[in-house]
Amino acid sequence: MRVTTTVNGETRHADDVSESESLLYLLRERLGLPGSKNACEQGECGSCTVYLDGVPACSCLVAAGQAEGSDVVTVEGLAPGRDLDPVQEAFVECGAVQCGFCTPGFVVSAHDLLARCPNPGDDEIREALAGNLCRCTGYEKILDAVRCAAGRMPSERSTV
């Protein structure tokens, strides 16, 4: 089948997409966007988190065909026209990145959290990001990064 989606603001087509393909596969293998990571294919690790019509979703759990006509934003498109989104900047600055394989998913999840809740407490951050696994950091520096980004977010953020 042919799938047409808006990805990071651009209309994209993919042909010969099979019914069993995931949105993650579509992004990585057909659209040349490997930023979203494949680490479990079961929705357990959150490394493939993208915005799907403004809502964060594990793209490994979404069939590519389901994304027909939808608006997808990936880690590659989080800071259109800028170098970095404040969340991305904070992750580098606070040491929240080690191997970095979980980072794209964390960045999208944290971006969504701060869009919904500009000043989250630690418990809120932990709950909101509990769907993203990190094996390197022990999460302390990721917490730091989210706290730091929260302080820097523009007061009226445009939601994606």
Next chain:
Amino acid sequence: MTSLMQAAETTSWNGIGTSARRPDGLLKVTGRFSYSSDLWVEGAVFAVTVRSPHAAARIVSVDVSRALALPGVRAVLTHEDVPGAKTYGMKLADQPVLAVDQVRYHGEPVALVAADDPQTARRAADLVHVEYAPYEPVTDPEAALLPGARPVLGSDNLVRHVKIRHGDLVAARELAEVVVSGDYEVGMQDQAFLGPESGLAIPSEDGGVELYVSSQWLHKDLEQLAPCLGLPPDKVRLTLAGVGGAFGGREDLSVQAHACMLALRLGRPVRMVYSREESFFGHVHRHPARMHFEHGATRDGKLVYVRARLLLDGGAYTSTSPVVIANACYFAAGAYEVPHAQIDGLAVYTNNPPCGAMRGFGAVQSAYGVESNLDRLARELAMDPLELRMRNAMRTGTVLPTGQEVDGPAPVRELLASLQERPLPAEATGERDLRTLPGGVANTTHGEGLRRGIGYAVGVKAIGYSGGVDDVSTACVTLEVAGGRPVVSVHTAAAECGQGVTTVQAQIAGTELGVTRVVVVPADTRVGDAGSASASRMTWMSSGAVQGACRLVARDVLARAARVSGRPATVLALVHDGVVDSLTGDRVCSIVDLLGDDRIEHVHEYHHRPTQGIDPETGQGDAHIAFAFAAHRAVVEVDVELGLVKVVELATAQDVGKAMNPLAVEGQIEGGSAQGLGLALMEELVVDDSGRLRNPSFTDYLIPTMLDVPPMPISLFELPHPDSPYGLNGVGEPPTLSSTPAIVNAVRAATGLDLPRAPVRPEHLTGTMPAGNRAATPAALPAVTPPPGTAPGGQPTRARH
């Protein structure tokens, strides 16, 4: 083809000791960093592995015809297609590239399929028909050693028996007024790095192959890989692709030989990317351990002796088991002064999944045993467990059970004291937030049946390669002018697994050469061996190599500046992209003017001081270059009715010599502590009696989430190490040693239960299952008659508040 990988570049000056930003950080947060699973080139086919569903079986026949007939399938290979040596291995070449006539563990590779796309490859893999004749697997490591047990590999099932005999155990037992012993078990832990095993192999015009792969040690991969491909080493070129974590699980080969043999056969690029399930089958795990510890002490709590027997299940192939068991034994007396020791360590073959390197490398298991038995001894002595540890703390000059004197800082007492001084987290009162309770958002408790406990543990581990192995690390450093600015390029084969060795290399080059712009080029085998990203050695060894090469470059630059300026080279220094006179502070010239179009390049090979092998009968020998120490205090709350544990706080005290990059050092400590938490409370690969792995997924193999991990404050000690570059010490592994026993000791303190086994499961806490202890009979030791009043079990300890 090196354009497939990005160089890491820093453009602002950040010397050693600063929390310089990762040069690869920008790429990683924007999704542009090239991991080994992200690589793609035109014409690449995708390959998958056909793996054994049995733990032990004879291969009767393999029929690939139906798989080959599927449209889009390009090749199906078996052992007959391996071009060179049929086996490989880290220590012994005993692991088949593809199974030949039998399979020895569940998940062993039997065949390879390459097809135009992943779906077709997976469908074809299902069509490869392998007829097996299964037989009874050897799955109990104790039974594997019994006379008449079927050999899994070779003539018997013993991989290695390590013996350490120190002092006089007979006399020591006379001296001991109190003796406690216990059996302890550690389950099979997985590295569970997030980036799956993956790589891209591209055939080259000279008949060789280029391999882009995630690895912990490119040159060791090459050494094992080239013979299997039947190629001379110079025709096999490896480049490190982005590594999504490692923790020991990328020391052994995974996709390397398979991707290369397919690429050579097809004359086309071949991609391999494991699924999560395959990843669990595709790398070695932490050895499950069964341990018996006996401590003798005086009434006032001075340790007299330790007697230990450690049994590690190495699984079906040798991997690094011979050195993992040695490392477990070296540190089986813990971070204590113990005058007499008798330690026996056995690693055995079974038909369970192969085990090898994981962060801590054997010392995790023995630290769990010794730290658990220390708390038992404290109960027996009615002494505060922390006081018992302080009283026996190792110090500089302590003689290890291997006869080696500990040189360098050994601040065990100081680490423990700093934890003791740290205020305890406040006990919550009133209505509790669910997220802070055991069971958390699952809404299992509102605070009924909660008990708090505090536990301590400390660990020691050697840094770098031990036991007489020459440890080498090579760096090539180039200084030249580009775009009107001086640029330093650092080229090594060091594996950046996330730990930050690239950052440190850039920091050192900036510090030594006073240059702002540093490029760390992709690691590959065109430069000399860097050794492995393991044994907490990479920052130490790579720093030595980069520092050495930089100093050779600086020597040449300063000699040139001396000629130009007429000032002696000895007063000149490199600062801010130029040369200054360090006496007057005058800027003598810029590096740009001095170099012009020239480039200065030097290679340095760094070795640490030599070590000795240990005596095979007594275990005596100066086997180590350095020791690193960490201690933990865990505070837990246990819901004793439901058997759920919440770690409230996990504080670490660690000596790191010199924090080359404090933020990165903290990241190592926090990450290692969290992995130890996982082993204490949730992480275990479950292998059933038929040798099958039952939980190869992140749904069933649980690693800690952000809700499971508590605040982890750190007391950082920086006591300069006398032998190392900049006084640094290894950092990565020590926090993984003491984290697990500190947490389990805290749970014991909260509940009064023995809890011999890690991970602690709910059923162990609620008494609905007897602690999961399948304690081994210490068959290789003479029977022990405990003195009266020392029966294992101890008394329930009240939780300390």
